[in-house]
Amino acid sequence: MRSVRITVSTKYLPILLWVFVGAVAAAIPFGVLIGDPVLRQLLAPFSLHIANEKAIYSPAAYFVLLTACYLLERKMPVNPRDFLSASFRYDLLWYFGNVCFNLAFLGYFALWLNAFYQHYLSFLSIGGVGDWHPMARFALGVLLTDFTRWLSHLIRHKVPAFWAFHAVHHSQTELNIFTDARVHPVDTMVSTAIRFLPMMMFGNPVPVIMAWLVFETVYPKFYHANVRINLGPLRYLLVTPQSHRVHHGLDRIYRDKNFGFTFSVWDRLFGTQFADDTVYPATGIEGKAFPHESGTTPRSQLRSFARQLIYPFRSIAQPGVSSA
Ligand SMILES: [Zn+2]
Ligand SMILES: [Zn+2]
Numbered sequence: 001m002r003s004v005r006i007t008v009s010t011k012y013l014p015i016l017l018w019v020f021v022g023a024v025a026a027a028i029p030f031g032v033l034i035g036d037p038v039l040r041q042l043l044a045p046f047s048l049h050i051a052n053e054k055a056i057y058s059p060a061a062y063f064v065l066l067t068a069c070y071l072l073e074r075k076m077p078v079n080p081r082d083f084l085s086a087s088f089r090y091d092l093l094w095y096f097g098n099v100c101f102n103l104a105f106l107g108y109f110a111l112w113l114n115a116f117y118q119h120y121l122s123f124l125s126i127g128g129v130g131d132w133h134p135m136a137r138f139a140l141g142v143l144l145t146d147f148t149r150w151l152s153h154l155i156r157h158k159v160p161a162f163w164a165f166h167a168v169h170h171s172q173t174e175l176n177i178f179t180d181a182r183v184h185p186v187d188t189m190v191s192t193a194i195r196f197l198p199m200m201m202f203g204n205p206v207p208v209i210m211a212w213l214v215f216e217t218v219y220p221k222f223y224h225a226n227v228r229i230n231l232g233p234l235r236y237l238l239v240t241p242q243s244h245r246v247h248h249g250l251d252r253i254y255r256d257k258n259f260g261f262t263f264s265v266w267d268r269l270f271g272t273q274f275a276d277d278t279v280y281p282a283t284g285i286e287g288k289a290f291p292h293e294s295g296t297t298p299r300s301q302l303r304s305f306a307r308q309l310i311y312p313f314r315s316i317a318q319p320g321v322s323s324a
Contacts, residue, residue: 065218069177069225076228078280086296091178093305101185113193117200129203137202142212144198150266152194153259164312170248173284180220219262230277239264246274248283
């Protein structure tokens with residue numbers, strides 16, 4: 001019997017893959033109510049609405065937002081590149097690695113943080129906030145959170161031990177919508193702790209905190225995208241793909257600039273905003289000691305992934321082994 005071979009041009013494979021992922025996302029009901037507190041924390045990055053202390057898990061909506069960011073990358077790229085380039089695949093590896101880490105630890109870590117705050121830090125809670133308008137509590141919680149994230153980002157650049165973990169995020173030379181996931185788990189734990197604290201101080205209910213965390217999960221995907229856009233006048237308020245690209249800039253003149261997470265106001269207030277908001281520099285980090293990814297096969301990418309996970313611990317144990 002003659003076998004029939006169906007050949008599909010490799011040109012269309014990425015499109016087929018994207019349609020397949022979209023179909024799987026759409027096949028899951030649009031909203032699945034999650035009542036379990038641990039699962040709720042875990043699924044926060046994929047949830048779009050929080051109601052009655054329950055997260056509504058919506059992979060389809062998450063997929064639509066990702067697709068919108070991706071279409072912008074295609075429409076106005078800084079550097080045109082293939083859909084499944086090696087660097088994009090490598091960031092996908094970090095994405096799935098971090099999803100596994102979050103599933104295993106982050107939900108419990110968030111619950112532990114909550115208990116820790118109630119037990120030891122409740123004196124930080126601002127008295128009488130119960131009488132304030134919920135919007136005022138939310139707005140102040142958001143502002144203080146964003147400020148502490150800006151400050152922690154600056155500290156993670158200035159303190160060598162913290163930089164060793166944060167360098168992993170900066171090592172990407174081709175920014176894309178998954179670069180926000182290229183974060184060492186220790187870096188994630190530090191930033192999660194910092195995110196919770198101010199919102200708790202203003203007595204914001206956990207669902208409100210989580211709704212904001214969802215925005216904070218999606219927005220960095222947009223500003224890590226390979227998109228040539230600086231948002232016009234909105235850049236004076238918000239971090240943009242242009243300003244965050246400068247933060248990742250390889251050249252020394254961009255070092256320690258634009259630390260903002262959501263709002264750019266802190267950099268403008270404290271003089272760390274890079275003045276030129278029209279440049280789109282090359283990205284990455286210097287440093288021969290840093291285990292930059294090498295090779296494009298799944299095996300070599302897994303090896304790089306393991307090396308980059310271990311690197312910060314090595315560089316702290318042996319200070320000679322550190323990047324620029
Ligand atoms: Zn940074
Ligand atoms: Zn970044």
